[in-house]
Amino acid sequence: MRRLVLAAALTSALLAHSAVAYADQKADRQEAATSDIESPDAALLKSQTSQTEGSVTVAGKRIDYRAVAGTLVLHGQGDKEHEPTASVFYVAYFKKDATPGKRPITFLYNGGPGSATVWLHMGAFGPRRVVTNDDTHTPPAPYRLINNDSSLLDASDLVFIDAPGAGFSRLIADEKDPAKRAELMKMRKQDIYSVDGDARAFAQFITQFLSRYNRWNSPKYLFGESYGTTRSAVLANILQNQMHVDLNGVILLSQILSFDTSIDGPEHNPGIDLPYVLALPTFAATAYYHHRLPEQPAALEPFLAEVERFAGGEYAAALFAGANLEPARKQAIAEKLHAYTGLPVDYLLRANLRVTGGMFEQSLLANDSMTAGRLDSRFSGPSLDPLAKNAGYDPLIASIAPTYVALFNDYVRQQLKFGDDRTYRLFADIEEWGMKHDGHDGALNVMGDLATTMKTNPQLKVLLTGGYYDVATPYFAAKYEMAHLPIPASLQKNIRQAWYPAGHMVYAHEPSLKALHDDVARFIDETSRQP
Incomplete structure (x- = not known):
């Protein structure tokens, strides 16, 4: 499992056995035991939202925004298109007084697989940032949450998405009979907790979101970290070649596309x-x-x-x-x-x-x-x-995870007004992740997915970023993968790279966070302009 757990990724095998994760799981079991036996997933069957307002100062300029914390309900495919499969939690930030059709929108997610997106949200680009020590253990509470001068809201509207089963996202098994519900939940996990099922879920979420918030004509970006980069390659291919959604850019942080390059378990x-x-x-x-x-x-x-x-x-x-x-x-x-x-x-x-x-x-x-x-x-x-x-x-993980856990749980309830009587899970309860991709077994390699997307959308631009001190997804491996994408030489010019004196979570090093923000903001600005 060590090879799979790459979240800003973040080792779920370690956190799943931490006191925090254990407390979350215990609370979930108690919640399930006391829920309405007639309809245990009834509260998940309807999308929910909580809207608030706020402001953030980036590079000395104030940005007023509207925040929406909520859920979208995903459904099955084909003859099961009316069958609810998951309730996916998100937090979206929209700049006020901006034209939706022209304003870029970026969908962000961490990896895991099965990680919540608390890390990118509270550590990198949200309007508030967790303060942690640079390279030593952060002292216990009280922790500090500050204005994020490196928030990406100056360049794009932002949508932070929790993977199904993580954060406040939940799989749905709408059955009253306990035995049938257990069997249906098993099927949900087998489908969604897999390379292709996970990407299909994110694709459905994104297209629903574009419709709900009238953002189909906005410049669109994916930002994935760690396994989120693996997801981005598959997701971009699905959006482009199955759902006909052109993306302006794909931003990859701490990339792994071919698991044969991993230094974990060779x-x-x-x-x-x-x-x-x-x-x-x-x-x-x-x-x-x-x-x-x-x-x-x-x-x-x-x-x-x-x-x-x-x-x-x-x-x-x-x-x-x-x-x-x-x-x-x-x-x-x-x-x-x-x-x-x-x-x-x-x-x-x-x-x-x-x-x-x-x-x-x-x-x-x-x-x-x-x-x-x-x-x-x-x-x-x-x-x-x-x-x-x-x-x-x-x-x-031991140094910073408690800070993120505490401050997000406080922020989402006190500031975003969402999550009362709910348990926020850092990671989904995944026993096995389906590694078969596009019908093929063996070591996972999604380089072909990104290459296909770049060939069918030759205007697509890719920004590859990472840290020199990342042993989980080494930067030289990411450079190697990009140099070996099966694309024409002419498309290599569509790829940009930026490297920082930081680790897997580049934003844990404040100077690197500032540089990352500037590189991403410039990338979005240059790729979202009208020709």
């Missing part, structure tokens, strides 16, 4: 060495940040350019040789890896030159009995088990 896929090659620059960046290199470079980016050349050249060739690699050459490669990662030469030799993400996180700071972060390797925390091979938790 040891279970022997013979495929690409993940080790693509993760090496991130390992080097992390060692640079923590001053674990034998010789500290003067600057990060020139150093990473050097590591990238080594990774794609000598290192890749050495791994390709496998058992045929000469001992002297293996020793030389191990010594070069030591120079770039700070890991001991003997450790690298025992690892056969192949270090997974979990091994690196556990080993880099081992002399101090500390574990480096996965989603943001700038963070570190005491090792749960100093003798373990892999890291046992992610210090970033």
Whole structure:
């Protein structure tokens, strides 16, 4: 499951066992036990909204907005088109006194899969921003919620969407009989908790939203983080080629399109060495940040350019040789890896030159009995088990999740006037995620979906963004995926890239959040103008 859980993503396997998630699940069970036995999902069958007003100051300019917190009800397809399947929660921000048909609109979501979108909402682009420590554990409550000077409302109206089953979103099984309801809920999970089912649900939500708020003629954007980038590739293809919705742009943060490039668990896929090659620059960046290199470079980016050349050249060739690699050459490669990662030469030799993400996180700071972060390797925390091979938790999640949980639960009820007597789930209760895509089994790869969308809509622009300190979805892997999209060379010009000295959740580093905002706002401005 480690390979799937990528939310600003954010390791649901870790949070699902946290005290917060446990309390949410317990509250949900109590809620279900006391609900109307005759119609347990009755409250979910009708869309709901709560409208409020507010303002945010971005770059010294005040923006007045109307906020809508609410739900839309999704339905089945074909002969089941009248059968409700899910109630999806969203928070939309509309700039006042703007012309809806000309004002850009951006649909934002985190990953997981099955994550709520509290992270992008409260950490990145909503009108209020959670304050957390830069690379250390944020102290306990009371926490701070401030005006977000990097809110994207200066460039676009915003719609933050919680995945089905997460946040206030819920699957619907409209059956009175408990046995039939349980069977129907099982079917809902099998359908929606899957690569294609999830994307279809988001596509239906977006088209409903465009109709409800008269936004069909607005410039339209998708913004996905982590698994949300995987979703965006499939979703954009569905919108373009099944629903005939042209998008102006797709914005990808902390991308993973091909799971064969993941540094999480490559040891279970022997013979495929690409993940080790693509993760090496991130390992080097992390060692640079923590001053674990034998010789500290003067600057990060020139150093990473050097590591990238080594990774794609000598290192890749050495791994390709496998058992045929000469001992002297293996020793030389191990010594070069030591120079770039700070890991001991003997450790690298025992690892056969192949270090997974979990091994690196556990080993880099081992002399101090500390574990480096996965989603943001700038963070570190005491090792749960100093003798373990892999890291046992992610210090970033432990550092910031309680702040987001507390402040969103307060904000949504006090400011947005929604959610009384409801439980907000950080993650959906997903036992298994259906990885079959477009009828194919095997490692998930949605590069073809994005390529198809770009070919059938050659005006579509893509902005790829990410952090140098992201071990979960290494930046060099994202660059590799973009360079290998099956598209004509002429369409490569439609792709822009921006990288920041931050982790998976780029916005957790305030200077990087400002740069991310500026890059995204410029991208939207330039791609939403009339020709």
